[in-house]
Amino acid sequence: MDRYLRDKALALVPLLSNQHAYQAGKLAETAHQLVWVEKSLDQQEMALGVFLDIEGAFNNTCYNTVCDALVKHSSEYTIVLWIRATLEGCVAVATLGGSSARLVISRVCLQVGVLSPLLWCLLVDDLLSRLSESGVFILGYADDICLLAVGKFPNMVSGLMQ
Numbered sequence: 001m002d003r004y005l006r007d008k009a010l011a012l013v014p015l016l017s018n019q020h021a022y023q024a025g026k027l028a029e030t031a032h033q034l035v036w037v038e039k040s041l042d043q044q045e046m047a048l049g050v051f052l053d054i055e056g057a058f059n060n061t062c063y064n065t066v067c068d069a070l071v072k073h074s075s076e077y078t079i080v081l082w083i084r085a086t087l088e089g090c091v092a093v094a095t096l097g098g099s100s101a102r103l104v105i106s107r108v109c110l111q112v113g114v115l116s117p118l119l120w121c122l123l124v125d126d127l128l129s130r131l132s133e134s135g136v137f138i139l140g141y142a143d144d145i146c147l148l149a150v151g152k153f154p155n156m157v158s159g160l161m162q
Contacts, residue, residue: 004079005070005118012074015121016128021142022117040150048157050147054124057143058116061123063087069122083115117142135160 020026040047063084070080090105124140132138137148149160 001079001083001115002118005073005075005115005122009070009073009075009079009122013072015125016132016138016140018132018138019121019125019128019140021140022121045150045152046154046157048149048161050161052145052147054143054145057124058120061120066119066123069119069126072126073122083119 015023066087067080067084070083092103092105094101094103120142124143124145128138128140128145131145131147135149137146137150139146139148147161149157151157151160
């Protein structure tokens with residue numbers, strides 16, 4: 001499934017180039033492109049950065065959202081249905097003494113899943129694309145996102161960030 005998504009779906013609708021996690025040829029080191037800060041200081045400009053770490057990104061992702069991201073990246077319908085069925089069917093059972101509880105799980109992009117990192121990249125790609133259209137520099141690495149606004153005037157820089 002991983003190979004299909006990388007070779008077929010992402011060939012048709014690639015991830016944003018400023019997304020650096022879980023992709024061949026990209027590492028945490030390649031995400032360190034914040035030389036814009038240094039350039040802005042050299043040009044007597046201001047730089048405002050916002051750094052986000054999405055808490056529980058993998059474990060709090062709904063399978064409906066994952067499937068929507070798969071569709072946006074041109075995954076075949078049968079693949080989307082298969083992944084949905086795999087995610088939808090998760091049940092947690094806890095037993096203590098003679099009692100047991102059973103719970104159907106609706107948020108299942110677990111961080112330990114083999115496909116989870118790639119599914120998260122597909123999902124967060126839409127957010128990164130929207131943010132990059134706002135006039136700020138955006139950089140993503142898994143559930144970490146950096147936004148950087150640069151300009152000559154404080155009101156302009158803060159306005160861009162807002």
